[in-house]
Amino acid sequence: MAKKNPLIRPLVHALHAYVPGEQPKIKGLIKLNTNENPYTPAPRVLAAVRAAVDGRLRLYPNPTAQALREKLAKLHGCAPENLIVGNGSDEVLALAVRAFVEPKPNSKLKIKNSKLAKAAVQYFTPSYSLYPVLADIHGAAKNVVPLKPDFSLPSVAELKRGKIWDFDAALTFVTTPNAPSGRGYKTSELEQLCRAQNGVIIFDEAYVDFAGENALKLALKFPHVLVARTFSKAYSLCFQRVGYFVGHPGLIAALNKIRDSYNVNGLGQIAATATLDDLKFYRANFKKIIATRDWLSHELTQLGFRVLPSQTNFILTKPSLFPAKDWLQKLRDRKILVRWF
Numbered sequence: 651m652a653k654k655n656p657l658i659r660p661l662v663h664a665l666h667a668y669v670p671g672e673q674p675k676i677k678g679l680i681k682l683n684t685n686e687n688p689y690t691p692a693p694r695v696l697a698a699v700r701a702a703v704d705g706r707l708r709l710y711p712n713p714t715a716q717a718l719r720e721k722l723a724k725l726h727g728c729a730p731e732n733l734i735v736g737n738g739s740d741e742v743l744a745l746a747v748r749a750f751v752e753p754k755p756n757s758k759l760k761i762k763n764s765k766l767a768k769a770a771v772q773y774f775t776p777s778y779s780l781y782p783v784l785a786d787i788h789g790a791a792k793n794v795v796p797l798k799p800d801f802s803l804p805s806v807a808e809l810k811r812g813k814i815w816d817f818d819a820a821l822t823f824v825t826t827p828n829a830p831s832g833r834g835y836k837t838s839e840l841e842q843l844c845r846a847q848n849g850v851i852i853f854d855e856a857y858v859d860f861a862g863e864n865a866l867k868l869a870l871k872f873p874h875v876l877v878a879r880t881f882s883k884a885y886s887l888c889f890q891r892v893g894y895f896v897g898h899p900g901l902i903a904a905l906n907k908i909r910d911s912y913n914v915n916g917l918g919q920i921a922a923t924a925t926l927d928d929l930k931f932y933r934a935n936f937k938k939i940i941a942t943r944d945w946l947s948h949e950l951t952q953l954g955f956r957v958l959p960s961q962t963n964f965i966l967t968k969p970s971l972f973p974a975k976d977w978l979q980k981l982r983d984r985k986i987l988v989r990w991f
């Protein structure tokens with residue numbers, strides 16, 4: 651084993667970094683491995699970004715993404731104070747861990763505080779694989795609770811019976827609709843969880859534009875609930891890195907205290923703001939993507955694949971004939987990139 655560099659914290663030595671989906675530069679590649687949007691941004695969005703590439707690049711961008719937050723507030727029927735924008739939703743998820751969760755007590759410092767020890771990051775498995783990484787970076791305890799065998803959400807009664815779920819966890823992440831299962835959850839079942847949970851809950855709605863229901867009203871109703879959204883998936887803007895939280899102004903103010911002053915780049919703010927002026931274009935894309943998803947699910951089922959019903963822009967499927975790993979390679983040989991779970 652390589653010798654540990656004493657300049658680096660032991661916690662960082664022990665970390666396993668998040669592994670993003672591959673981004674190979676192969677010509678003609680059909681790239682389905684990171685749930686990106688197959689359609690380019692609206693022409694007006696591209697024009698707005700191009701028009702902004704001028705002498706303004708020497709200036710700092712708006713520190714609070716004010717224009718974007720005002721437009722988002724109108725769209726979601728809330729106030730700009732209910733919104734914080736980040737460098738992708740990944741950034742706001744990371745901010746939440748830092749703002750709401752105490753790291754594990756350092757045993758060397760002999761801090762004994764059972765309340766702190768309970769302050770965990772909690773999430774279902776399988777769900778977004780960034781959550782454990784964020785908890786580990788922060789040195790926080792994790793409470794990982796399995797979904798039901800069909801990847802549906804356990805009810806509050808089931809969670810109580812299971813005795814693993816911590817209703818006092820400092821922070822709970824729920825990916826809805828879920829990744830990588832693609833399953834959607836009902837707002838009513840999410841509301842039950844909000845009523846039972848004492849700590850902060852984040853509904854990570856990265857794929858919500860492809861789903862039937864969303865939890866936005868819960869973020870505007872409960873003081874301990876945040877909804878995370880992103881421009882990456884439905885709005886074809888992965889490259890620009892813009893995501894945000896909607897929630898109670900008290901939680902939003904706490905997050906604002908710990909973010910970088912200029913956390914959202916200027917071109918990203920312009921692209922996202924222009925996106926909101928052209929929602930018709932994107933809603934037409936959602937329809938096309940949903941139709942393609944449903945067609946592909948049907949065709950795969952016909953071929954003997956087991957396909958989970960999806961409320962997202964991707965499908966989790968168990969292939970027939972030979973193992974998924976072999977499909978991965980055979981598809982890759984044909985320049986089709988998918989992800990293996």
Ligand SMILES: Cc1ncc(COP(=O)(O)O)c(C=O)c1O
Nearest residue numbers: 738739740778829856880882893
């Ligand atoms: C569930 C989930 N949340 C958040 C993200 C990150 O989105 P962003 O590009 O806004 O950081 C992803 C990206 O794959 C995701 O799958």
